[in-house]
Amino acid sequence: MSRRGFLKGLACLWGGLGAAAAGVWGGLRDAALGRRPVEPPRRLEPPQHSVKRGWEEDRG
Amino acid sequence: MAEPTGPELSRREFLGVLGASAGLAAGCSRPDRGELVPFTRRPDGARPGTADFYASACQEGRNVCGVLVRTREGRPIHVQGNDRQPFGAKASLRAIAGLMDLYDPDRLPQPFTGGMASSWPAAEESLVSVLLEARAGGKPVLLLTGALLSPTRRALLKDLQKALPGLVHAAWEPALGGDPESAALLACFGDARRPRLRLDRAKLILALDADLLSGARPEEIAGFAANRGERAMNRLYAFEGGMSLTGANADHRVPWRPSRAAALGFALARALGRRGIPLPAGLETALAGFELGALAREQGVDPALLESLADDLRQAGSSALVAAGPGLPPQAHAAVFLLNAMLGAQGHTVDAAAAAPAEPLAGREELDRLLRDAARGKFAAALFWQANPAYAFPDAALWKAAAAGLPYKVRIGMHADETARDCHLVLPEHHWLESFNDFEPAADFLLLQQPAVSPLYDTRQGEDVLLAALRGLGGADPADYRHYLMERWRREVQPAGSLVPFERFWSAALHEGVLRREPVARPPRRLDPAAVARLAGQAAPLRAPGFELALGPADGVGDGRQANNGWLQELPDPITKLSWGNAVSVSPTDASRLGLVDGDLARLTVGKTAAVLPVVVQPGQAVGVLSAALGYGRAVGTVAGGVGTDLYPFADAAADAGTAVKLEKTGRREALAFVQRHHKMEGRDIVRSLPWAAHGAGSESKQHDLSTLYPPQEFPKHKWAMAVDLSRCVGCQSCVLACQSENNVPTVGAARVLRGREMHWLRVDRYYEGDERSPRVLLQPMFCQQCDHAPCETVCPVAATNHSDEGLNQMAYNRCVGTRYCANNCPYKVRRFNFFEFTAATPESRRLAFNPEVTVRPRGVMEKCTFCVQRIQEAKSAAKAAGRELRDGDIEPACAAACPAGAIVFGDRRDPESRVSRLARSARGYRVLEELGVRPAVTYLADLRNPADGGKDG
Known part of the structure; x- marks a missing residue:
């Protein structure tokens, strides 16, 4: 392996490791602060069997 | 100097590759932030940018109020009162804040079995198999709930009891303790229906430790405010230990020990007897020991004020209204019933004709018995629905023994709370904004609850869980609780012989959220003087000098069910102005004696229970009375966890007049999150x-020199x-x-x-x-x-x-x-x-x-x-x-x-x-x-x- 190739590989490895370490650090910090990933609601839909009041009617 | 050439990687290139690879690695792990979806396939009738309103209803313990939910693009965004409901068209404080609970990120997204994520079919199969086994083995199953209030929910429980004869149901509201008011109603009238208090008809109101004007009771606030103006003016007397909003608004507020409320009521009844309103037969002797003058001396109150109150009551007659707080013992309630009966207020300001059906709640003796049975292994399983005994049951040791003795425990609820941690099966429940139901807050109208949004998570309505159990046990087979509700309304609520098709009737009822109907005529109920005499004989004697402790639900978070709600946590107490936590309120006299100031940590000991919590020196607090709010000190919840002190362990001892209460300074302090720290107007007329x-004499108008150098403004x-x-x-x-x-x-x-x-x-x-x-x-x-x-x-x-x-x-x-x-x-x-x-x-x-x-x-x-x-x-x-x-x-x-x-x-x-x-x-x-x-x-x-x-x- 050329010196240039070796250095390129080393740079990629360090970069990857750095990013992974940042991710792990972030996860650990969230865990320490008691944060947890929040599940987003699965859908947002109007209710299916409800009866709404009209906007104009409510204002009127 | 020339740039270095050759095969070596330059420093600049090295850093470039390092940065690029780091960026690539970080980019690959970028969290999914969702995507924009156009509203091209919008649901029928939805208009982007336009709000829709749904009439619904919100239950909070033993109260229920009709609401109007404003939604935008399918999202509920605001809750206000339903203007079509009778008696006050506004929403309660916690109904408005209920919106935050819908979107609470701590909500359970799916069922859990043994702590592991599960599915509904598996969870229901597990539940049904346990119930079938219990039925086959003839072992009872415990169902602990909150107050039901819904006639259809009650019908469902009856059906379930038919299919599972061993089902033992107990309804429990932790903030009401043993529900002394219902006990007194039953003893004195033979009927536990709670009358509707018509503050709008009252010219004189006497509140004995009753917070009629808290944000949980919009109807009573509306009734009170209707007679607070130039044209009509009521008069409010408040006798209370701690300072409440009712006391703050009173025309005469008297610091008074809660343990002496019953004595005051009976003494007033005697005073009315002397003013020409005869005492019911047989009570003259029973009340002989109650004297206004002696009580005034004992409590350090001007006797003339109590005599003037008796005169006022006599003069107001049937326009007077006397109310006792739910935390007072049955004797105080009996005294209040007696006063209202003597004044003729029954049927006028105290309207029993429109009273809702009685809501039987389990007393402490019954709960203790059930939990002791559970500890002995009597039950095959227990279901906890809208009840969180691991947090709110005062006797923690008994709960622990009961939990250990229950072979199978099921929690139906929105959160992985204290009770859910002990349960084998945790079934996530809909929020009320995702649910169907009906409520009967009075005999003359029903409120309907309907969803304002489709369920956000993989949850089910608690009633649907019970229906699934009913199906598994071979009971009725409606598709879901909505159909069950509609069927009951078709059979029992729609007027017989109506020519209107049921679907139209149902749609109209959902649209309005309210259904008015003729109450069933009942004969007026009669007060039993013998029962009053018996309770008067049990009225607590004067305590030995020392503290007594008054506990009640917090004005914000209530009894703690909504403690994970940031809006309610940050809403300050209306009197102490303390947010994010509770403290024990002490009178200035007691604080001075004990060397306590705001924020001092003190050790509160009641019987064998002790806790350290901060002190607030509360002007107007009765000497010898400590008061504090329940609903704090939750062990779980991103918002609620660790905020304030859990005072439920003190509830038993606080209700027992004989228990010694001690407060000692610890020497430590805690910063209290007050939103107001200066309490005087310093001579300025900020509030007139x-x-x-x-009023109307004109003297109140002060003229100020408002000359200005600015040009006049135009408002076209x-x-x-x-x-x-x-x-x-x-x-x-x-x-x-x-x-x-x-x-x-x-x-x-x-x-x-x-x-x-x-x-x-x-x-x-x-x-x-x-x-x-x-x-x-x-x-x-x-x-x-x-x-x-x-x-x-x-x-x-x-x-x-x-x-x-x-x-x-x-x-x-x-x-x-x-x-x-x-x-x-x-x-x-x-x-x-x-x-x-x-x-x-x-x-x-x-x-x-x-x-x-x-x-x-x-x-x-x-x-x-x-x-x-x-x-x-x-x-x-x-x-x-x-x-x-x-x-x-x-x-x-x-x-x-x-x-x-x-x-x-x-x-x-x-x-x-x-x-x-x-x-x-x-x-x-x-x-x-x-x-x-x-x-x-x-x-x-x-x-x-x-x-x-x-x-x-x-």
Whole structure:
């Protein structure tokens, strides 16, 4: 392996490791602060069997 | 120098590759932030940008209120009262805040079995197999719930009991303890139906430790406020240990030990007997030991005041109303029933004809027996639904033994709470905004609950879980609880012989949210004097000198079920002004004796139970009485966990008159998150209060020199203004929560409240006047006064705040650079600064509660009340679309729409006939700090008080 190739590989490895370490650090910090990933609601839909009041009617 | 050449990697290239690879690695792990989906396949009838309203209902313990839910693009964004419901059309404090619970990120998204994520079919199969096994083995199953209140829910439980004969059901409301009021009703009337209190008909109200005016009871606030004005004026006497909102609004407030409330009631009954209202037969002897004079001496109260109260009661007759707090023992309730019966108030101000069916709650003896049975292994399984005994049951040791003795435990609830941690099966429940139900708050109407949004998570309604169990046990087979509810309404609620098809009847009922009907005629109930005499004989004797402890649900978080709600946690106590936690209130006399000041940590010992909690020195607190709020000290919850102290372990001992209560200073301190730290007006008439007998004399109007060098302002079309009637306002803070919900106001947490950085656009100031042992309390909603000569506008270096041609003091958020000069120059201290990027810190699910019509403010920006400018624009557009001019009453800001007392009126001052213009011309009208010449657009109407002596002593 050329010196240039070796250095390129080393740079990629360090970069990857750095990013992974940042991710792990972030996860650990969230865990320490008691944060947890929040599940987003699965859908947002109007209710299916409800009866709404009209906007104009409510204002009127 | 030449650049190095050759095959070596240069430093620059090395760093480039390093950065690129790091970026690539980080980029690959970028979290999914969702995607934008066009609203092209929109649901039928949905109009983007237009709000839809759903009538629904919210249950809170033994109270229920009708609500109107405002939704935008499928998201519920605001809760207000249902204007079609009888007796007060407003929503309770915790119903408004219920929106936050819907979007709570701590909600359980799916079922869990043994702590592992599961599915509904597997969970139901597990539940049914346990129930089948129990039935086959003849072992009972325990079902512990909260108060039912719903006739259909009751019917479902009956069906379940038929299919599972061993089902033992107990309804339990932890904040009500053993429900002494129902016990007294049953003993004295033979009927536990709670009468409706008609404060609107009452000319004289006597409250014995009864907080009739808390935000949980909008109907009673409306009734009280209806008779607080120039034309009609009631008189309120409050005898209480701790200071409540009812005491704060009383014409005569007397610090009084709760243990002596029953004695006061019986002594008043005797005094009425001497004034010509005969005591029921046989009571003269039973009440012989109760004397007003002796009680006055014992409690350090002027005997003339008690005699004057007896005169007032005699004079008011059937227009008087006497009420006792739910925490008082049955003897006090019996005394109140006796007084109301003697005065003729039964059937007038105390309306038993419209009383809802009795809601039998399990007493402490019954609960103890059930839990002891559970500890002995009597039950095959237990289901906990709307009940959290691991948190709220006072005897923790008994609960632990019961939990250990139950082979199979099921929790049906929204959160992985204290009880869920002990359970084998945890079944996530719908929020009430996702549920169908009906409620019977009175005999003459029903409220319907319907979803305002499809379920957000993989949850089911608690009733649907029971229906699944019923199906598994071979019982009835409706598709779901909605069908079950509709079937019951078809059979039992729709009038027999009606020509209207049921579907139309059902749709109309859902549309209105309310169904009025004729109550079943019942004979008037008669008070049993023998029962009253028996209870009078048990009235607690005078305690030995020492403390007594009064516990009750918190004004904000209630009994703790909604403790994970940031809006309610940050809402300050209306009297102590403490947010984010509870403290023990001590009278100034006791505090001085023990060397305690605000924030001192003290050890509270009641019997064998002890806890260390902070102290608040509360003016007006009765000497020898300690009071504190339940609902705090939760062990779980991102918001609720660790906030305040759990006082449920003290509930038993506090109810027992014989238990010694001790309070000792520890020498340590805790910073308390007060939102108001100065309690006097220092001689300025910020809140004006007048005796009713003297109102209209004109003396209240003070004229100030308002000459100015500024040119007069022109308001060509409208001049928006507000009027706040302090005589109607009771300080319940519904307006504060409604404003927070409408205007996307963030919660900031205790640490920032401690630094004075709370963000509420509207606050209710509370001032004390007079002797701190028994002060007068004055309350005042305070928000941006939209001054015409606004001092904030003149100091803004970038003109971010300026005046509209409709009289609004408006903010251009994009222009604001955050100098905070405006906040410093505001005499009302109503401007709020975003010290942090609160929106970015808001969890995704909570952001769904944002009102899309209101800008979410970034860090470094000043904000304040806008008079709900978005509602003004909405009403203008609606009027334009209808081809008409704006009418008075078209625009209702969120605070005015939420006020149960109708104290806030908004309108156009250019229209001389508008309500706000007429109120501004009232003899009671004044502007706060008018002498500064800032020309506020808000007129306050002086508070009116109606003391028995006409307010001679001021």
